[in-house]
């Protein structure tokens with residue numbers, strides 16, 4: 403009989419979930435390809451809408467990573483007002499994010515997440531989102547850092563053309579690398595779970 407130590411599994415999982423942070427500064431060290439592959443394989447084990455596995459990833463480093471960065475730098479002027487709109491009273495934070503986007507935190511790798519299409523023609527962004535959370539947790543458990551970013555999708559067409567993707571919705575651009583910072587967690591708001599019938 404297999405003894406399933408539920409408490410230990412849950413504690414470990416909680417530690418990984420709580421310990422994951424959005425990392426925006428990376429060391430220059432390259433990430434072994436097989437480690438990236440293991441992390442992405444865990445992303446693919448996520449549930450998917452109607453079991454259709456409607457998401458995919460493009461992993462980029464080297465000269466294509468450089469070309470993407472040139473595009474991102476070119477888009478900074480469009481991105482600032484978007485960030486100012488999201489964070490109207492936090493100029494310091496906007497400046498920090500602008501700084502981050504100008505290099506993507508010097509991450510050696512970028513992971514682009516794409517949504518496939520549902521039978522009703524909608525982009526299956528939810529399936530990409532759950533796969534991404536697996537990816538972030540697996541990356542953290544592997545000693546790597548990442549973060550969800552989406553604001554650079556203002557240049558989606560050009561991004562897709564650089565990585566040669568057609569007819570899929572770009573959901574997220576996630577930098578990947580070894581963290582060069584240990585961000586503090588924002589406290590999580592309470593009172594967001596309602597209990598009925600307990």
Ligand SMILES: Cc1cc2nc3c(=O)[nH]c(=O)nc-3n(C[C@H](O)[C@H](O)[C@H](O)COP(=O)(O)O)c2cc1C
Nearest residue numbers: 422423424425499549550551552553554585587588
């Ligand atoms: C849908 C979504 C979009 C996000 N977009 C960005 C982004 O464009 N740039 C960025 O730096 N972080 C982005 N984030 C990361 C959040 O800022 C981050 O998750 C939040 O501040 C909480 O911090 P934590 O991930 O360290 O717990 C995004 C997160 C989500 C879920």
